[in-house]
Amino acid sequence: MRNIKVIMSYRGTAYHGFQRQENAVAVQNVVEDALSELLGSEITVIGCSRTDTGVHANEFHLNFFTDCCIPCDNLVRGINNLLPDDIAFLSAGDVPEEFHSRFDCKGKEYIYLIDNSVIRNVFASGLALHYPYPLDVNELDRAAKHFVGTHDFTSLCGTANLKDNCIRTIFSCDVIKNKNMVKVIVNGDGFLYNMIRIIAGTLIYVAENKIPASGIPVILEGKDRRKAGKTAPAHGLYLNKVYY
Amino acid sequence: MRNIKVIMSYRGTAYHGFQRQENAVAVQNVVEDALSELLGSEITVIGCSRTDTGVHANEFHLNFFTDCCIPCDNLVRGINNLLPDDIAFLSAGDVPEEFHSRFDCKGKEYIYLIDNSVIRNVFASGLALHYPYPLDVNELDRAAKHFVGTHDFTSLCGTANLKDNCIRTIFSCDVIKNKNMVKVIVNGDGFLYNMIRIIAGTLIYVAENKIPASGIPVILEGKDRRKAGKTAPAHGLYLNKVYY
Numbered sequence: 001m002r003n004i005k006v007i008m009s010y011r012g013t014a015y016h017g018f019q020r021q022e023n024a025v026a027v028q029n030v031v032e033d034a035l036s037e038l039l040g041s042e043i044t045v046i047g048c049s050r051t052d053t054g055v056h057a058n059e060f061h062l063n064f065f066t067d068c069c070i071p072c073d074n075l076v077r078g079i080n081n082l083l084p085d086d087i088a089f090l091s092a093g094d095v096p097e098e099f100h101s102r103f104d105c106k107g108k109e110y111i112y113l114i115d116n117s118v119i120r121n122v123f124a125s126g127l128a129l130h131y132p133y134p135l136d137v138n139e140l141d142r143a144a145k146h147f148v149g150t151h152d153f154t155s156l157c158g159t160a161n162l163k164d165n166c167i168r169t170i171f172s173c174d175v176i177k178n179k180n181m182v183k184v185i186v187n188g189d190g191f192l193y194n195m196i197r198i199i200a201g202t203l204i205y206v207a208e209n210k211i212p213a214s215g216i217p218v219i220l221e222g223k224d225r226r227k228a229g230k231t232a233p234a235h236g237l238y239l240n241k242v243y244y
Numbered sequence: 245m246r247n248i249k250v251i252m253s254y255r256g257t258a259y260h261g262f263q264r265q266e267n268a269v270a271v272q273n274v275v276e277d278a279l280s281e282l283l284g285s286e287i288t289v290i291g292c293s294r295t296d297t298g299v300h301a302n303e304f305h306l307n308f309f310t311d312c313c314i315p316c317d318n319l320v321r322g323i324n325n326l327l328p329d330d331i332a333f334l335s336a337g338d339v340p341e342e343f344h345s346r347f348d349c350k351g352k353e354y355i356y357l358i359d360n361s362v363i364r365n366v367f368a369s370g371l372a373l374h375y376p377y378p379l380d381v382n383e384l385d386r387a388a389k390h391f392v393g394t395h396d397f398t399s400l401c402g403t404a405n406l407k408d409n410c411i412r413t414i415f416s417c418d419v420i421k422n423k424n425m426v427k428v429i430v431n432g433d434g435f436l437y438n439m440i441r442i443i444a445g446t447l448i449y450v451a452e453n454k455i456p457a458s459g460i461p462v463i464l465e466g467k468d469r470r471k472a473g474k475t476a477p478a479h480g481l482y483l484n485k486v487y488y
Contacts (some may be wrong), residue, residue, distance in 0.1 A: 086369055088362070122329065
C-alpha cells in the first residue's frame, strides 16, 4: 500500500472549509471525488488541518493510501485536469506508511492579509480584509512580538473550554507592509480555534488605540476571550506553510 | 448642471461587460443604480468604452450630469458604501460641461495578463489566462513590436466589416515577465473589437512556433482575420489607463 503526500493550494471562497461536510461542499469533498475518479477506487484523504469557510491555503498538506501505481508527476497532472480552477495540487510524493499529515505536523505558518488601501482594491475582495484606516506597521509589529513564546492562549481562542489545554508556542509573529498590503505572519507549533483571526483582530484594536501594544501580555494573562479583539473575517486568512 | 468625471475600477468576472444590458447585469447597471440611489435622481453615465463580459478595469473613466451639490470626495465615499466589493470609485472631479468620456478619449492602455506557472495559481483564476508552457518573453516582445505604428488591423478585428475603417495607431506594445506573470501591455489611439485579445492570441501562436515573430507584418498585410491567432479569453484582459 502506497502512502502519498500531497501539497496543494486552494482559494477558499467557494468552500465550507477543508473538512468533508455532509450538506455543503468542502475542499475535501472535491479532492476526494477527483482522486477517486482518477484512481478508480474510493480515496479518503487525511488533511494537515481543518480550515474555516472562506479561508485560503497557499500550501496545504494531505496524505492518502492507494494501491494504484500511477507515478506522482502523472497524478499531479491528471488531478489538476479534474479539479476546479480554485484548487490545485502543487506536488506529490511517496512517504513512509506511518506518515500522517495531521499527527506528524510540527508547526504551521499562517498569514493574515489586510488590504490597507483607502479605497478597496477590487481584485483583493474575498482575498484580504479591507481596512481603510491608517495602520502604524512598526507599532503593530512591536505589539505582535508579545504573542511570541509559550503562553496560555485562552484569551485568543474562539471556543475556549476550561478543560482544554490552551498552551501553545508561537515561534514568530511579524507585521510587514508591501505597498498597500499588510501581512501578519505567524509561525507556531499549533493554533487554537480562530486564534490567528483573533490575533489579527487584536492587532487592529491596537491600531485603533483601543489597546496599547503593551496591553497584550495583560490580555494573555487574563485568560478571557472578551479581553482580546474581535475575530477578523475568514477571507483574510491563509495557511501558508506546514512543517514536518 | 455639473458634469462629473469618475475614475473607477472593477473586477469583471460577475458582469456582462460595462455597457447597460436589458436582461443581464452589466457594470453600468450597477453603477447607475447606486448613483441614482445616492443622488436621489435618475443618473445615466457615459462610459469611456464598452468592455466584454469578464474583462476587468484597473482604470475606467466615465462622466455624468447632475444638479446635486455633493462634494466629489463625499460622492466617492458614499458610492463605495453602496457598490459591491468588485466595483469601486477611485476618484471623481468636476469637468467642463462639454467633456465626454468616450468622444474625448485620446488613447488607452490595455494589459493582457498570462499566468505562466506550470501549475495554475489558484488565486489568479478568473484574473489571468493560465498558460503552462514555456514562453520566450524576449521573442514575444520582439514579435509585439511589429504591431507598433499605424496599420490596417483588419486581421486583428473580431467582427471586421469591409466598410469599417480598421486603421489604428499602436503607440507601444511590450511583453514583460514578473515572476510567473507575463503582461502584454498595449497603448494605442483606439482598438477594434477583440483586438487586444487577438494580439494576445497571436503572440501565443508565436510562442508555439505556429507563426514566426517576423510573420506578423504578413498577417497585417493579409487583412484576413483567419491569418492571426485565436481570440484569447476575456478574463485575462484589463483596461489599464485612459488618456484625454
